Amino acid sequence: MIKSVICDMDGVIYRGKQLIPGATDFVQRLLSTNTPFLFLTNNAEQTPLDLRLKLESLGIHGLTEENFITAAMATAMFLKAQKESATAYVIGGGGLMSELYKVGFSLSESNPDYVVVAKSTSFNFDQLKKAVRMIDAGAKFIGTNPDMIDPVEGGNEPAAGTILAAIAAATGKKPYIVGKPNALMMTLATRKLGTHPDNAVMIGDRMDTDIVGGMEAGMKTALVLSGVTTPEIMAHFPYKPDYVFNNVGEIDPQAL
Structure with missing residues (x-):
């Protein structure tokens, strides 16, 4: 078989x-x-459509969106099973936000139920400060994946795990990682x-x-x-x- x-x-x-x-x-x-x-x-930044189109641009054809499952999809499925219609503060790309919207979550910077963190190329000190204060106030700390680096052409670059580590160091709390x-x-x-x-x-x-x-x-x-x-x-x-x-x-x- x-x-x-x-x-x-x-x-x-x-x-x-x-x-x-x-x-x-x-x-x-x-x-x-x-x-x-x-x-x-x-990868929690891109949707299955994004990934299919990326592979097509690289010369790989014959795939559909059903051929993909991302950490963003898994995170959204997990959170929906935990709590219906919750709110989340998100550090991450459009792929993660899209999947959370699909399962009925709202994005909020005011007392969210969850702080959900993925790789973000635009991560900054203001986001770090908000995430730390929200977790200190009781928001649940969720990570899409623990990868510290991602391989890219020419070497490696920081990934979700580096952002999670910064927040964990500041709060003293470890994230629950879905991926x-x-x-x-x-x-x-x-x-x-x-x-x-x-x-x-x-x-x-x-x-x-x-x-x-x-x-x-x-x-x-x-x-x-x-x-x-x-x-x-x-x-x-x-x-x-x-x-x-x-x-x-x-x-x-x-x-x-």
Whole structure:
């Protein structure tokens, strides 16, 4: 039986605006073999439509919005299950705000129920101050994902985890993080595919999110070395992936 594939994007399919070698062939193999798959990303800035259009601009075609699940989507689903019609102060992009609107949340800077934090290229001191004061006043502290850096063309850049760390340091409170490596996001992905974790493989470039998250959810795991993890970094972790590849171009989904 062909395993269902759950695949990260940043550092796996592309770095910033640059396609990783072999990514196009990998996606075409998924499509041509009718392999059930989802792109599961801790990116909370973009919507599934944004991601599909981005991949099309890079030369990857044949996908729909149903092929994606983002940390913003998972965060919105989690918060809706916790409390209907709540309010949130958001540090993050339009993708996160859009998903919160979809589940009936209102955005507010006045005594919000939640402070929800994702990667933001416009993060500033005023936002930090507001978030700290709201959490001190009782707002629940939520993070979309813990990634400290994101791989982009030319190197790495700060990600959501760096903003979360600043707020946590100022408040003394740790956020509840919905995205990878939280098994909740993995469960949402396998549920969306209609498959059991035993019949799924998680492909990613991060040992501390993709690989540990997939492993703890009961999936097979495949690490690609095209993102933030090197063999030297991998050796420092107390667990290991089931497979290691240089990039997704080397992966035959039928052989997993």
